[in-house]
Amino acid sequence: MIPLYSAQQIRDADNFAINSLGMPSIILMENAARSIYENVILNLSEKIEFKNVGILCGKGNNGGDGFATARHFLNNGYRVIIVSLGTEEELKGDALVNFRILSNIISFYPESKIIFYESVKDLSDLYTCDLIIDAMLGTGSRGELSEPYKSIVDKVNEIDCYKIAVDLPTGLDLEYAWGETIFNADLTITLAELKNGLFYSKGYKHSGEIVKGSIGIGKKYFEQLSVSEYLIExxxxxxxxxxxxxxxxxxxxxxxxxxxxxxxxxxxxxxxxxxxxxxxxxxxxxxxxxxxxxxxxxxxxxxxxxxxxxxxxxxxxxxxxxxxxxxxxxxxxxxxxxxxxxxxxxxxxxxxxxxxxxxxxxxxxxxxxxxxxxxxxxxxxxxxxxxxxxxxxxxxxxxxxxxxxxxxxxxxxxxxxxxxxxxxxxxxxxxxxxxxxxxxxxxxxxxxxxxxxxxxxxxxxxxxxxxxxxxxxxxxxxxxxxxxxxxxxxxxxxxxxxxxxxxxxxxxxxxxxxxxxxxxxxxx
The missing domain is CATH 3.40.1190.20 (Ribokinase)
Incomplete structure (x- = not known):
């Protein structure tokens, strides 16, 4: 049996890494970004050819993962279109740090750009992308999507390209594996451990193939946790x-x-x-x-x-x-x-x-x-x-x-x-x-x-x-x-x-x- 973990258990793992292991949160984000990049290359290299990558970045840590991931794609020769839902003034903490690094680096890559979202018209450049990465909302999101997320997800779901979700598809409430408007992922790279809500109900329908990414704390911490949901092997x-x-x-x-x-x-x-x-x-x-x-x-x-x-x-x-x-x-x-x-x-x-x-x-x-x-x-x-x-x-x-x-x-x-x-x-x-x-x-x-x-x-x-x-x-x-x-x-x-x-x-x-x-x- 493969154990599945709740969103709260994953959030507790982040706190454990920071408070008990002494790992700075910025390191966790960098580990996540590198893992996302490596998983995309590993899982897509034999499926599709891609040189143009679109990344949707929210205002929180999930968006910070997206900014950091964009840097890895840039540094490895990909054209990257980043759509940020937050301005620099609205971003905080590690997400802001990675946004500023990305803003400095992207000046060396004139074919790539950062777009600040104001309306669905700002998504037009994503039609030029071979794949789109969803890094808008993370495990803390609950309930139905509000605007502008709902309109963004509806529009991006219409785009004919390969789609990847970071941690979970935006719009999926992991507690219930439910949501009316959900990003349609072909691949979900879920960080730290496998999350229960990805594998049944609307999670099963919208997550596509699910692979595990890493934040760098290993398996031992999770092995001691109590779980009651499992995948049959x-x-x-x-x-x-x-x-x-x-x-x-x-x-x-x-x-x-x-x-x-x-x-x-x-x-x-x-x-x-x-x-x-x-x-x-x-x-x-x-x-x-x-x-x-x-x-x-x-x-x-x-x-x-x-x-x-x-x-x-x-x-x-x-x-x-x-x-x-x-x-x-x-x-x-x-x-x-x-x-x-x-x-x-x-x-x-x-x-x-x-x-x-x-x-x-x-x-x-x-x-x-x-x-x-x-x-x-x-x-x-x-x-x-x-x-x-x-x-x-x-x-x-x-x-x-x-x-x-x-x-x-x-x-x-x-x-x-x-x-x-x-x-x-x-x-x-x-x-x-x-x-x-x-x-x-x-x-x-x-x-x-x-x-x-x-x-x-x-x-x-x-x-x-x-x-x-x-x-x-x-x-x-x-x-x-x-x-x-x-x-x-x-x-x-x-x-x-x-x-x-x-x-x-x-x-x-x-x-x-x-x-x-x-x-x-x-x-x-």
Missing amino acids: PEDAYFGIPQRELDDYKYSAGKVFVIAGSANLPGASFFTANSALKAGAGACFLAFPNSIKVLAQEKLEGAIVLPYNDNSKGYLSIDNCDEIREKIIWSDVTAIGPGLGREKETQEAVLKILSENKNTTFIIDADAIYALGNNNFKEISLKGKVLTPHHKEFASMLGVDLTKLNKEQMSIGKNFAIETGCYLVLKGAPTIIFTPEGDALINTTGNPGMAKFGSGDVLVGIIAGFLAQANNLEDALISAVYLHSLSADILLEEKTELGITPNDIMENFPNAIKFIRNSFIQSY
């Missing part, structure tokens, strides 16, 4: 892959029971049941309406249909609970919800099943999540269960506004998992796993091709298959989430994101396992 996925024994047989290799599907939504259940077997489960039963069982028999690839008497209704009702109870007890893991439908009788059945089987490892998805709404989740023990909603389903279940959830997903997700004792897999871009201990584990694989009906049903089946074989639920859950998305990433070698289907992800899943195994087998 390939190594984590490797160690969560179930291991087969030589004497395993179908019932010892993981037993999965899937309660899913209805006459109106039959397909989801097939994705879930088939994916459980693709993930290695030895046996899988699908509870399915008897009146349409022929559909399941045609679509299942090894899973067995357990038909229940639906009286030709085409959906699960509370009268069917006794019919399927034995298989719930039999299973190592029961997945419930995909395509079940939202009839009142079905919702009552879901609540009865969950309340009567407290010790069963359930994966609760889709229409079973819906059944937990209206505060029903407070009446049922979710301890040790896995919930897999997408954002809209989770917001509806909690009865909160979707925008509020999106903005506060980190705190809401953590609190829910802690209070209920469940594992919450909040599906999205990216998917985040919230643990009962209060950790948030951010998935690092996946692409827009997964945004299709059925992808989540495949994930539920993969999670069920892995958990049925697992000695450690959390390790298996992490691996299942990572590999599900990795399967989609591998498909990009042959397809575009537009052509990836849930069935493709399911069929390619064994290759994702093989890819990770082959990547690490030589090392362990």
Whole structure:
């Protein structure tokens, strides 16, 4: 796991360097500037050709980083256009020092210039640049952008060139990973350590590739800090892959029971049941309406249909609970919800099943999540269960506004998992796993091709298959989430994101396992 740090922890690191290590703040700024320059050269030298660099500099220390970075580009032969949002009289401290040095040096480079911003017309020279560096606002910025920043970001986002953010894209509130107007970075060079708000929600969308820059204090200081947010690494996925024994047989290799599907939504259940077997489960039963069982028999690839008497209704009702109870007890893991439908009788059945089987490892998805709404989740023990909603389903279940959830997903997700004792897999871009201990584990694989009906049903089946074989639920859950998305990433070698289907992800899943195994087998 790669730890992620809050903006406050990074600011505290600056204070530690200055007050405890005795490093002058101007040295920290110079270290940052050199690191920014070196990272730009390292990351762009093989991607684009550039000789013209635009730098947007704010009035604070982030702007000071920009002024100092401009000096390094000038000294190495680049044409640099600096747009300063502050006049010399408005700048202070280290930012002022670096501005004055830059003002003196730039006189030797007549093709480069400093422009003091007054209106968006002053951004016209940036259209001549091959790349633009955003050094306007740093980790102290909060809330929505005011003017002139909003107008500047809107205008610069229209310019067709490579864009780089220093520390974070201007307009991104790191505390919530949110903002309405945000600089669209292709690359973010985040200083000191990786910051949590860059990796989910609007940070994930606007930060582009993220690399770590340095202020010169090393790793030891950060290693002693307490964190609760992490990035999932390939190594984590490797160690969560179930291991087969030589004497395993179908019932010892993981037993999965899937309660899913209805006459109106039959397909989801097939994705879930088939994916459980693709993930290695030895046996899988699908509870399915008897009146349409022929559909399941045609679509299942090894899973067995357990038909229940639906009286030709085409959906699960509370009268069917006794019919399927034995298989719930039999299973190592029961997945419930995909395509079940939202009839009142079905919702009552879901609540009865969950309340009567407290010790069963359930994966609760889709229409079973819906059944937990209206505060029903407070009446049922979710301890040790896995919930897999997408954002809209989770917001509806909690009865909160979707925008509020999106903005506060980190705190809401953590609190829910802690209070209920469940594992919450909040599906999205990216998917985040919230643990009962209060950790948030951010998935690092996946692409827009997964945004299709059925992808989540495949994930539920993969999670069920892995958990049925697992000695450690959390390790298996992490691996299942990572590999599900990795399967989609591998498909990009042959397809575009537009052509990836849930069935493709399911069929390619064994290759994702093989890819990770082959990547690490030589090392362990």
